[in-house]
Amino acid sequence: MNFKSWSFAAVVLTAFPFGAAADDLDEARVKALVLEAIREKPEIVMEAVEILRKREAEAQAVAQTEVLTSQRDMLERDSNAPVLGNPNGDVTIVEFFDYNCPYCRRVKPEIQALLKEDANIRLVYREWPILGEGSVFAARAALAAREQGKYAEFHWALMALQERAEEASVLRVAKQVGLDLEQLSNDMNDPSIEQHISTSMRLTQQLGFNGTPSFVIGDELVAGFVEKEKLAGLVDNARARDDKK
Known part of the structure; x- marks a missing residue:
């Protein structure tokens, strides 16, 4: 038994x-x-x-x-994770995502609206490619784009795709945002990229996440699509807790 x-x-x-x-x-x-x-x-x-x-x-x-x-420092302060929004913001949102996840694409405008409304948010992105080889290629390409200073632009463009993220579509978007494709290809083999993805896999397993998008906001864990208003409320809660410490 x-x-x-x-x-x-x-x-x-x-x-x-x-x-x-x-x-x-x-x-x-x-x-x-x-x-x-x-x-x-x-x-x-x-x-x-x-x-x-x-x-x-x-x-x-x-x-x-x-x-x-x-794992708080690894979640919020990993130097190998892209940071958007305000790098010095007082509240950190960590999002685990996949470029082929329809709910991740749906949450994109919610996140953008929140960042526009609240200029004091740090947004940490953790690439978590779990939906096939196309997702892995897209994640590796996005992380490699950091070397050309275009992660944010490339990220938003990939999230706006109306088709699956596969090698051909990812490279087409990379060219559209002005990335050097030869350099991008070389940079995709950097060990830091595999390290980032492996860390994402480990953290999601430890946190009990089983799908994308998944968020960590202060002490709150949130899975699935979230509207801007709820995200803003969770940010307010995190600020309130920090003020009490």
Whole structure:
């Protein structure tokens, strides 16, 4: 019996005073008692599932808080991550994204409007290419564009694509924004690019993110498309917490 099955059994058995804890019984006896409990009270299955769900959510929240504490500098101050907005801003938004993610493209104007409205935001971009080889190529090209001082311009242009980001479309956009394609190709092999992407993969796994876009704003973790008003509210909350420290 694996850990999750044993936890489920233990939760089910708590509803019935069989006189022994699940840990004190062998597997066959536990299974028999669980079946007996379910026959007497079928609704206990859903109750047990809900209890386990809450326990897992609580454990995940604790783990995420620990990651935010231990990885704060890496999330907000990694010198290998592009920073847009105000580099000296008092609140940092970290966005994990993929150029082929439709929700990332939808959130682009929300982010741009927020930066225009609030000139005191640092926006840290973490390339997290999880939607295929085209996404990987786009992420590597965007990070390489830093060497020509065109990350921001290239980033916004890629986010405005009306087609998938693949090698051909990415290079076409690179040419349109004035990038030297030969230099770009060479710079895409820089070890710092693989390091950035690997770090993004590690951080998202630790934070429990499973899709793009995903945001870290102060102590808040937000997944999915977010409108400007909600982003602004989260920024205000982060500022308020910092003022209390």
